[in-house]
Every structure is written in structure tokens, then in C-alpha cells.
Amino acid sequence: MGKRSLAAIAATLMTAAALAGCAGDDGGDAGGGSGKLVLGFSQVGAESGWRTANTKSIQDSAAASGVDLKFVDAQGKQENQIKAIRSFITQRVDVIAFSPVVESGWDTVLKEAKDADIPVILTDRAIDSPDTSLYKTFIGSDFVLEGKKAGEWLVKEYEGKNDPVNIVELQGTPGAAPANDRKTGFADVIKADPKFKVIASQTGQFTRTDGKQVMETFLKAHPDIDVLYAHNDDMGLGAIEAIEAAGKKPGTDIKIITVDAVKDGMTALAAGKINYIVECSPLLGPQLMDLAKKVNNGEQVEQRVLTEETTFTPEQAKQVLPERKY
Ligand code: GYE
Numbered sequence: 001m002g003k004r005s006l007a008a009i010a011a012t013l014m015t016a017a018a019l020a021g022c023a024g025d026d027g028g029d030a031g032g033g034s035g036k037l038v039l040g041f042s043q044v045g046a047e048s049g050w051r052t053a054n055t056k057s058i059q060d061s062a063a064a065s066g067v068d069l070k071f072v073d074a075q076g077k078q079e080n081q082i083k084a085i086r087s088f089i090t091q092r093v094d095v096i097a098f099s100p101v102v103e104s105g106w107d108t109v110l111k112e113a114k115d116a117d118i119p120v121i122l123t124d125r126a127i128d129s130p131d132t133s134l135y136k137t138f139i140g141s142d143f144v145l146e147g148k149k150a151g152e153w154l155v156k157e158y159e160g161k162n163d164p165v166n167i168v169e170l171q172g173t174p175g176a177a178p179a180n181d182r183k184t185g186f187a188d189v190i191k192a193d194p195k196f197k198v199i200a201s202q203t204g205q206f207t208r209t210d211g212k213q214v215m216e217t218f219l220k221a222h223p224d225i226d227v228l229y230a231h232n233d234d235m236g237l238g239a240i241e242a243i244e245a246a247g248k249k250p251g252t253d254i255k256i257i258t259v260d261a262v263k264d265g266m267t268a269l270a271a272g273k274i275n276y277i278v279e280c281s282p283l284l285g286p287q288l289m290d291l292a293k294k295v296n297n298g299e300q301v302e303q304r305v306l307t308e309e310t311t312f313t314p315e316q317a318k319q320v321l322p323e324r325k326y
Pocket of ligand 1: 048049051124125147178206231232233234239259260280
């Protein structure tokens with residue numbers, strides 16, 4: 001076949017692909033024929049201030065960018081997320097995005113989405129499947145790095161001191177990427193100095209209620225806690241209530257490090273009740289809409305899209321609090 005006819009075939013194919021892309025769906029009717037991109041999104045739940053801000057960001061950006069968002073709240077249950085993904089496949093949405101409650105157990109349902117030719121975007125949390133063809137891209141934070149930043153602050157804070165430092169840890173939801181990774185990153189940094197001892201570590205489910213309850217049991221069992229490392233602000237805030245109820249001063253008697261930097265956390269930081277916060281941005285909406293449009297058009301996207309984050313001391317929290325939106 002000559003070069004010219006090959007080029008002609010290629011051009012025809014490209015036009016066909018472009019037309020399919022412009023239509024915004026591949027013959028399905030999930031959008032009710034509106035021509036809008038239909039995005040099925042399965043959210044973890046409403047466990048924290050971070051999650052509330054993340055949901056708002058996704059809903060607001062969908063509205064602003066003309067995306068028809070089918071939003072389903074999994075109420076913290078993987079089985080609900082699997083059900084939601086299956087229903088998105090049946091509805092033939094254009095793109096599926098979800099924030100996996102836990103890291104494992106996704107291969108079967110994601111193969112179903114792949115067989116149905118519906119691209120999947122992992123949002124905020126990763127999965128542990130080695131088969132990266134099951135999703136187009138993963139947008140979110142580097143949770144190991146967040147744990148490391150928490151550990152680095154601690155190492156600096158106790159520099160030059162030799163007494164043992166008794167640490168208690170409130171972990172996130174068992175099996176969730178941010179719980180696994182924030183634990184690993186922190187442990188990696190503090191293991192360099194044997195004076196740092198994690199004397200208790202338990203899940204507080206990323207919620208205020210559980211954070212408070214678990215901290216109460218920690219306080220009863222260990223009269224000598226120096227530091228609390230909580231995998232998110234909400235658990236730290238719950239723990240502050242328990243510490244105060246036990247007659248101790250949070251931030252002074254017990255130093256506190258958390259992750260997220262939502263408004264309530266930043267307020268406690270500015271007040272000196274938390275000593276350091278590692279930021280994790282929930283504002284993933286605009287980038288998610290952009291990626292959804294690109295994958296729907298068959299454009300190449302990066303396998304990993306990282307969000308940019310910083311850290312906050314009480315002084316820095318005071319400065320940024322007035323403009324903090326979430
Ligand atoms: O840090 C926590 C939330 O997955 C990054 O989930 C998210 C975490 C966040 O419940 O507050």
C-alpha cells in the first residue's frame with residue numbers, strides 16, 4: 001500500500017475518533033443525550049473535614065466546567081464503592097473516578113470497567129494492584145512524603161536531647177493508602193534515632209470521635225506520652241478533647257503533629273494546641289475535571305499527577321488562616 005493511501009486511512013480513523021470524542025460518549029445515554037461529559041464519582045464518605053472540602057471541590061468544579069457528575073457516597077464501605085462502579089458501568093458513563101477506601105481488592109471490578117472501555121481515574125488514594133492498565137491516571141498526594149515530613153519535624157524538635165521520646169500514633173482507616181503510607185514515612189525517618197519510641201499505635205478511623213476515644217485509652221494506659229502523631233487533623237482534634245479532659249495541655253504537655261491542614265486543624269495550630277501540620281490538599285476538583293476531559297478525548301495523560309503541598313508551624317498558620325477556604 002502506498003504512503004498516500006495509508007495517510008488517507010489514518011486521517012479517516014482520526015476523524016472518526018475525534019467525532020466519537022466530541023460526542024462526549026460512545027453511544028451510551030448516561031448523559032441523557034445532553035452531550036456533556038458524564039463522570040461517575042464514588043467518594044469514600046464524609047469522615048473528615050478534608051473529605052468535606054474534597055467533595056465540595058469536585059462538585060463545584062464539575063458544575064463550573066460543564067461536567068455531568070454522578071456522585072455517590074460509599075459511607076466508608078468498599079462494597080458500596082464496588083456497587084457504585086458497577087452501576088456506572090451499566091449506565092455507560094464516559095469516565096469513572098473514585099477515591100478507594102482501601103488499597104486492595106479492586107482488580108475484578110476495574111477489569112469490568114476496562115472491558116466496557118470506560119476509563120478510570122484514581123482520585124486522592126492509590127490501589128495496590130500491579131496492573132497499572134486498570135486505570136489511566138492517579139491524582140493525589142505523596143502520603144509517604146507527608147509521613148516523612150512529620151518525622152523530620154520531630155527529629156528537629158528533639159535535636160540535642162537524649163531522653164526517650166514516647167510517641168503515640170493515631171492511624172487512619174486500616175488498609176487505606178494514606179494510613180499505610182503516613183505510618184511508613186514517619187517510621188522511616190524516626191528509626192534513625194532509638195530515643196524515639198512509638199509506645200502505642202492504633203486506628204482512629206480518620207474521625208474525631210474515634211480519635212478522641214482511642215486517645216482516652218492511650219492516656220489511661222500511658223501516663224508518660226510526649227508526642228501524638230495523628231494521620232489527620234480530625235483525629236488530632238478529637239485527641240485534644242481527650243487530653244484536655246485528662247487535665248493535660250495539648251501542644252505543651254503533649255506535642256501534636258497532624259496531617260491535612262483544614263481550617264479547624266489550622267485554628268488549633270494557631271492556638272498552639274497542635275505544634276505542626278503537614279498539608280494535604282483536598283482541592284483536586286479542577287485537575288480531576290481536566291483529566292476526565294482529556295482521557296475521554298483519548299489524549300495521553302501522566303500516569304501519576306502529584307499535588308503540591310507545604311507544612312505549617314503555628315506562626316505560619318496565623319498568617320494564612322484568614323484566607324483559608326476550607
Ligand atoms: O488525609 C483524611 C481523609 O485520603 C488524603 O482521607 C485523604 C485522607 C485525609 O479522611 O482526612
